[in-house]
Amino acid sequence: MQYYNLTWAVVLVPLGGALFAYLPESARNAARVCIASTAISFVLSLLVLAYRLGHLHAAPYESLITFWSFNPAQPIGGGVVNNFTAQAGILVDGLSASILPVVALVSLLVQVHSLGYMRGDAGYRRYFAIIAFFTFSMLALVASPNFLNLYFAWEGVGLGSFLLIGHWWHKPEAAAAAKKAFLVTRIGDLGLLLAIVFGFAKFAPHVASLTPPGQVSDPFNFSVLSREWQFAHQGLVPGVGGRTLAILALLVLMGAIGKSAQLPLHTWLPDAMEGPTPISALIHAATMVAAGVYLIARTYPLFLVAPHVLTVVALIGALSAVFGAVVALAHTDIKRIIAYSTISHLGLMFTALGVGAFTAGVFHLFTHAWFKALLFLAAGNVIQAYGTQDIREMGGVWSRMRITAWAMLLGCCSAAGVVFFAGFWSKDSIVAGVLRNQFPDGGHHSLAVKAALIVAVCAVSLLGALYPFRMFFIAFLGDPARRRGFTPQRVRESPPSMVMPVVVLAALSCVAGFIGISGAGVTFGNFVFALDKPQNEPFDIAGVLLGAGLALIGVAVAYLIWVRPVPALARLPARMGRLAVAARNGFHVDAAYAWLVDRLVLRPAALVPRVDEGITDAVADGIADGVRATALEARRLQGGRLQAYALTAFVGVVLMAGGFTLAATGHFPGVGATR
């Protein structure tokens, strides 16, 4: 079990890399420090994974340190918990052990790629340090044993994305995009924070009552909470019923939606393309956006006892998947196409989790990491070579950047779900899961939901093949575009540091799916389970036929439109004019948000200081003026006029003499007679 403590190193070594990046003299060496730290982390995470594979059915391993806590004399008073423990640590189970290497490897490859991509950048050192920090945050998130630790890492990921998207801070768009990413995801984070706080309020008294005195029991801990959720479902926790669980699950979902850029909190993701392209790869493949899906997977026991929320998860996922695919199809900016494809794929994962296909969802997270990183890094190579992001201005990549183009082709195949590529296995298990549409607790969706989900998944299967190949055909196979000041002849293959990661990722995109095939000894589904039994998705022939068939149709259609135009089909894009424009604008969600923020926040905000000046201050001033006026009036008594003084004096004389007389004769109220 001590072996698992390597996970501490897995998590902390990149943080050390980030800190030590400021020691070396040259920025190049700083980058090497960061890469080395990530590499160490990756190797160690593989060791942990290997050990875990050897002990498949062992209990999850936890190691904790306490940050701050207090246990006052009276632990519980009137149902309100007075003790408090904040812990951080590591949790090693199938889920975290399998995701840790993915994060580390993607980060490692992205950093290697950045060596070339960012060459000569002014913020070279900062860039690598922040990537290392970002990696650390994501690793810590994956290895979190409790909600608090998860939230720490969650915010660390947000911070990392803020700094990386805003890496080119001198570009106003980049600065705005960084702000937007942080802000929008933080709105989701508040949901998560609220879930934590809410969960504490609901479960901490029960946890405390179960814990023997003198022992620390962390009411944020996932294992503790899993037990509690189950208890609550059975009605054993006082004050917690189905509604509470549903609210909790919805709040967690809100956090997940924000980070995973699902509708309606997706708007930050396309803007985030203002960051350097390798950063996009990092954010989209294995870190930031994956965190939301990971969160749902991690808290799946909660969702299982709140089945209605699972329906919401599935519907949001399906909606986002279709939305992402449609918008991706309309865009011409290569990075935005891939960005919207991320929304789409994450939507698929949500759908899978929502219909109870837990393994399929996590599996797609796993395979998606490879091909999405691949697409972005390859796109980065092309962008750097062509100096543009518009696919219409590229063309002819195939003949000039052979390796990159091959890699991109493989990535597109994988993304489209072409048979035997990585994406195929995971996507088809999702399709199968949606067709079966069940989750282990025996819940089920209504017929309408079921039908909607099936339609959505089918549509995404088709469109999901269409848009990557549209991009590929236009940008790579099309004729070299004629642009002023640009000679396509000078386009060369990228340097080795940028090609190598792409090749590795391409290889993984091809083969990584095979571990998901059921029947083999240690399959993904056998390994990754958060429940008490393996969640192995049976191989479903209907799903394969449907998913793979639609994918192939999509590829074929793309071919017939953009390579060998068939008039009937080739006219389609032109007919879609208005829809395409709307889609390119993200269906005006951004504008709607801008309008809402302006009306609901900015305008009232502008009003507040005016109210302060006009009313709050005016009242204060009014009181002050009143006092002042009285004082001025009183001052006239002191106007230097003798008679006024004399009058005052005599008033005093009258009052005092009268008072004394009354007092002396016992007629003054409250004063006893001294007669």
Added chain:
Amino acid sequence: MTVNPVAFYVIAVLVVATAIAVVAVPNIIHAAVALIACFFMVAALYLAIGADFLAATQLLIYAGAIPVLIIFAVMLTRGSMRREGNSWVRWWPLALLVTMGLGAVLLGVFAVSHDRWHRGTYPQRLLDDGTTRTIGDALLNRYALPFEVASALLLVALVGAVLLARRDESEAVLERSEEERRQREERVRHRREERDRARRARLRDGVSTPDEST
């Protein structure tokens, strides 16, 4: 031994009436005349209760000397005889109210005191032979020191009055100091205007006042 009530009441009414006339008549000269009448009546009151020496002093000083001074003052100040120069202040009802309050308090005190101020009986000897000798005894034995102080005070006051009223020197000094004060004020005003002008100019040039403390 006793005081003739009729005489007392008549005199008392006259005293109060003339006193009211002093503050009530608008013409200052008329008021001065009423004042003299009032003093006479007070003297009569003293006589009526058997204070002969006081009555004589009252006549000499109050009815004789002081009104003369006052009439001189009236004559030396132009305008004080004009009608508009003798009006009442705006808030005279307030003053009346306060005065009535004062009177009420005094009457109240008298009412609750129940005449308990008697120590002894006024000896017939004083009524027969007059009070001059006894007062003289008191002044020169028991109250010798205050008597001397009072005389010194009177002397000093009169000398002071003469000094104050002398026109030439004091006036010149006053005028000089007045002039100096005016010049000083002028200088201060000038300096302030200068500063304001400079500040306005600075603001116009877009330079805010520097924050010197940081």
Added chain:
Amino acid sequence: MTIGITHLLVVSAALFCVGVFGLLSRRNAIALLMSVELMFNGVNVALVGFARFGYSNLRPLSGMAFALFVITIAAAEVAVAVALLLVAYRRHQTVQADELDELRG
């Protein structure tokens, strides 16, 4: 009814109050001066009354002696006051008390 101390005190109070009213309500400084004299007389009446009706064998006629002091001081006061009045008049060309506001801070 025999005339007693209270009768004199009432006269005294009446004189004093009339003086006070004059002091408070007249504008002319000379009239003020006269009002003050009325007040002095009011006090004197009381003092004499005490000497007459509150006779003490220990200190015979002290009240009248005090009244004499009051008269003396009143004389001094009037002299100084008239002198001051003249000075003020020369500086401000007025004897209106409410225009003489030199005491203003």
Added chain:
Amino acid sequence: MNGVVLSGLHAGMSLAQVTPGPLTPTPGQPTTTTTGGEFPTLLLTTLIWVTLAAALVIIFMPERTAEQRGRIRLMALAGTTVPVLMAIGGLNYQINQEGSGGFSYVFEEKHQWITAFSVHSNYHLGVDGVSLPLLLLSTVLFVVAVLASWRNERRVRLYFVLLLVLETGVNGFFCSLDYVLLFLFYEVELVPMFLLIAIWGGPRRMHAAWKFLIFMLTSSALLLAAILLLAFKGGAGSFDFDQLNTGLHLSAGIATAGFWLTFISFAIKLPVVPLHTWLPDAHVEASTPVSVILAGILLKLGGYGMLRVVLGAFPDAAKRYSLAIVALAVVSAIWGTLAALAQDDLKRLVAYGSIGHMAIVLLAVGAQSSIALNGAVLQMVAHGFITGLLFLLVGTVYDRTRTRSISRLGGLAWQMPRLTAIWVFAGLASLGLPFLAGFVAEFMVFTGAFPTHRFATVVVMASIAITTGYLLWMLQRVFFGPAKEAYERLRDASTLELFYLVPMVVAVTIFGVVPGRIMPVINNGVATLVARLSGSV
């Protein structure tokens, strides 16, 4: 450094072994109490008065030449450094005493003082977990303020004298365990602050200074009324906390009146909307170091008073009106953050932000649970450091550009990358990023407040989103984007600036990463309050 101080303290303890015993006051003879069996100590007396002594010395120092002014500065620095060492030492001692301290005050000093009336007053000092962290905050911020005033050349002597007198007032307030003493220290702090704003402030300084003074005098008057009410109607015959803050049975009417008087008094100080309008004006017109003191420490007098006086003396009334308190907290949070969002002036932005942050303290006061109150103490410390840092940073920008208008600034990261890094750090700390001081505090307040006041907690949490918005938006507009020509020749952080900025950064980080060290101490102090609130004492 801590070790040295600590060993010194231990040495002092062994030298002066006095047998602890119950307090038996003998009239006419000063008595010293040693609650908890510690050593008799002059730690707090020294801590409070040493700055005044330094001020007295400075009064007699000439300030004609630059050298002489330098000596004055050094003297002021020395005068403010000593209390820091003592506060750290005291805190360290408390941390190491964990578990044995119980519910009592430490470093107590108690002497009969005013015995002339029927109600007695003592010179009674002492600290517990509520005041010690704030004492640390205050002493540290004063050193920072002295350093930040190093370049001031205008009436140096008077300036530092006022600053040191101010410190005496503030530290005394945190240490007082007697209402008369507390009130006197509360007043002592007013005049120096008034003058500091009125003499070294911005263009509208007189207006701001008077506004500050009037609001504060109102606050004092209400406090005084409440103290008199408590002392004379409480029937304890004393102004001492020992009598008034423990088990006193006030009639409901008196308790209600006292509660509202003290609550409004400290609500002005905290400040709570709608009594807050003095704060933006005062902050904007005050010079940088004075702003730091104002936001970093003076607001904490309000928070400390809320805990110590409002909850300490009127627990039942506070429980009865907790909903009103929470409602005000909600209004303040939303109001302050929204107003901050609309500001163009950097200082105003931070000032309004402070209102939002202080609303979190108020939320804890309304929630009255152990966790929330722990969080409130920590929030005060965290906000002190973070907002102090922000004001210092605003000062650095203003020094260089002569403007604080966000719309006129832009792209400053080009010229001052190091300062930008610290700015981003401070902004992130202010918006409550984990592992920085603000988060720990906010999280605990939310956790503690949620079970009893759900809706309010949710709304205050929503205000955190607005906080994020205005801080990030400000950072974006001021520091990022293309460089502006007007600011081409700005310098980056100077050594002096780093000398006081970096320790603040370190402090914020330390409080965020290892709050566990100080938490038991705070909890010891809060436990007393909670015990009273729950009616068990």
